[in-house]
Amino acid sequence: MSAVANKSVQCLSPTGLHRMAYKEWGDPANRRVLVCVHGVTRVSDDFDDLAAALSDVYRVVCPDVVGRGRSGRLLNPQNYALPQYVADMVTLLARVDAESVDWFGTSMGALIGIGLASLPDNPVRKMIVNDIGPALNWTALERIGGYIGEDLRFATFDEALAYIKAISLGFGPHTDAQWLKIARDVLRQNADGQWVRHYDLALALPFKSATEESTLQGEALLWQAWDAIRCDTLLVRGAQSDLLTPDTARQMTQRGPKARLVELPGIGHAPTFVQPDQIALARDFLLGTG
Template structure:
């Protein structure tokens, strides 16, 4: 909604990006006044899509132009020719391309899980475009049991006989997201599904599992070190949101982020694990207070 009370509908757009293996298209959904220079970029988790942020984007679109990309290999975006490049450095490069398309110098950032890792990577770079950042249930140090849990379903070739069966499956692997009404869960699920030859499948490239499973302990340790450096380098306000029952972000790691970052605080969401979906009004208010101040 604009200052004059006009309601803006979401706009579906895309931008062309590059990887070492060629070009690919990254889709994004945009909310709010397209001329607004105050931009909030919202980036989703590992197998999700930018439509996860519909409720949050609507709530903040009076103050922000809210941009919600589908990370390559997910949602309406294209797929990479070489799955080895399904990694945070590639995703961060794509986001730099997106920000250039938006024609702004600075953005605020909301990153859930993988989206938070991408944000931290960008935030720690010299001349980062990120001014203010919320990371949702993720940090430099990730708990091994959660990585194992995610790896059990990531990339599995699943098919379903009906839309509802697919929605039920997504709930089965996502119950840590916390309580949702059937209507809320359906809205979160439909953008992740596609119908093909009478069967319902998941709308992400199963090959994203290949580099996920190929990470060595040495690579994981190096990645954690680099993310801690990024956290320490970022000079903007940082809010860490943690699901109180999260198995990915421990309370100790969240506290360590607050102690090592320059301007950080932590909020816990009760009754939720990994990760809060920010469709609940109380969760949306956490983001509103941090980004807008009211």
């Protein structure tokens, strides 16, 4: 396995400074950089298998987006939003001295990539968008806000593991060992010895404050961003995904970067890219062999 280092970078929000943790795989002098960014309640550890498989070619950088995992928390939870996340990634790219990057984003991580890749003079060369699109569903956002804000505490790890598996069925089939890692990556023990999820529960506040009107405005801005993207883009959809609809995926192949679409059967939201065939899909696209 290639060398991996745990690092952090200081970032700025409207209410102060915070630290963003990140894992860096491979040769730190490698100019070929791949940034992998996780979903809304996940962490950088999600990409351990993918990063290990690609670190022979890339320096792979996997951040914990602010509010998650080993990263700091924001003083104003309303700043848990795409503009802050994109700004933090620009700071991260400056820290790792990356003039050009390839991007792998799952769900929220893909929306951050879309935001970055839409900007003039952006550094994104290739991008994988994993099971998300510009179309937003207000009802779904309300549901997500309720789910991620629940202050759940589990007396035993087994209880917490069962919960993580239950809410992650869309990930598709995994081995017991894979489920164990998926759960361990996003759980921690609090001071009372209870198992809790490893993120700031205040992440839910921007979701809860969203309205149907603000959701429509956000969707329009995301489509505008998508239409501005020019980098080579692969769109991956879980064939049973309820977050990326077939119609939205079709539009994404016809607008903006005109992404190449691959659907993965038997999977919903979202493919984890820990399975060998999924890792091979990413590698083939990024290295231009597929």
